[in-house]
């Protein structure tokens with residue numbers, strides 16, 4: 038099998054991260070259960086990595102840090118993960134979306150299942166598709182403006198140290214444990230829609246993906262096509278889950294590219310399509326995969342070594358916040 042065919046490896050990495058994140062969720066549930074039970078259940082330490090599920094807290098903490106407040110001790114891991122994911126996007130495009138994000142794994146499994154059932158994934162009319170894609174940028178602009186621009190350093194500090202923010206992770210857990218009828222309907226509708234359309238949440242609604250896409254425009258790594266070797270078979274454009282017309286591009290600059298390698302993997306003409314750094318140096322699939330994983334883990338490790346990982350909230354504070 039060609040060294041460019043990295044899809045099994047990518048899917049393996051996606052599922053490893055998904056399993057790890059489920060494990061984090063279970064450990065966090067057990068921790069909250071212990072605190073709420075007044076210590077009657079077995080003690081499980083709070084997994085700090087759970088803060089990776091708090092990108093808004095990461096944005097708040099990053100804005101606060103950039104405005105001179107230092108990295109907060111309430112959810113420091115949220116800041117570390119947020120900055121790490123931005124760094125991954127800066128160097129390796131939106132590879133976080135196609136190699137790590139748990140939402141994208143579920144979404145990808147859904148549209149592939151839908152394809153098996155229907156033999157196709159319909160596409161929205163172009164105008165509607167473009168308009169809906171704008172929604173995620175509007176959401177991103179709203180969050181970036183209202184948090185990173187409009188809030189003063191003092192306001193950020195006050196909010197970060199509020200009881201509301203301290204419990205952001207517990208609120209998220211409770212949200213999923215006790216889904217309201219409305220939330221359940223929205224989630225089920227998105228899941229159902231994901232059977233037909235490719236990645237509707239990521240494509241139209243995710244403000245995190247929108248931000249990563251804009252950062253990724255600066256990435257030196259991109260899919261590059263050789264017009265001399267390309268035979269214009271169109272396979273790359275057909276397999277792209279974000280509908281980029283790869284066959285007619287010299288290199289893919291689009292913020293919609295999630296760095297999934299599907300186009301490179303499926304091109305049967307050697308050297309016609311490759312992932313290249315600075316437009317010149319071919320990046321082998323295995324190297325790209327190693328870089329994604331190493332950068333992500335390395336970033337979180339740097340946060341731990343730098344003392345910005347463990348929350349300053351102790352068990353007594355959690356008892357106060359979660360007590361009757």
Ligand code: SF4
Nearest residue numbers: 267268270271273304
């Ligand atoms: S799959 Fe390869 S050969 Fe076919 S159009 Fe794309 S780059 Fe060209």
Ligand code: SF4
Nearest residue numbers: 277294295297298300
């Ligand atoms: S252009 Fe290639 S790497 Fe980018 S999203 Fe499309 S298939 Fe994936």
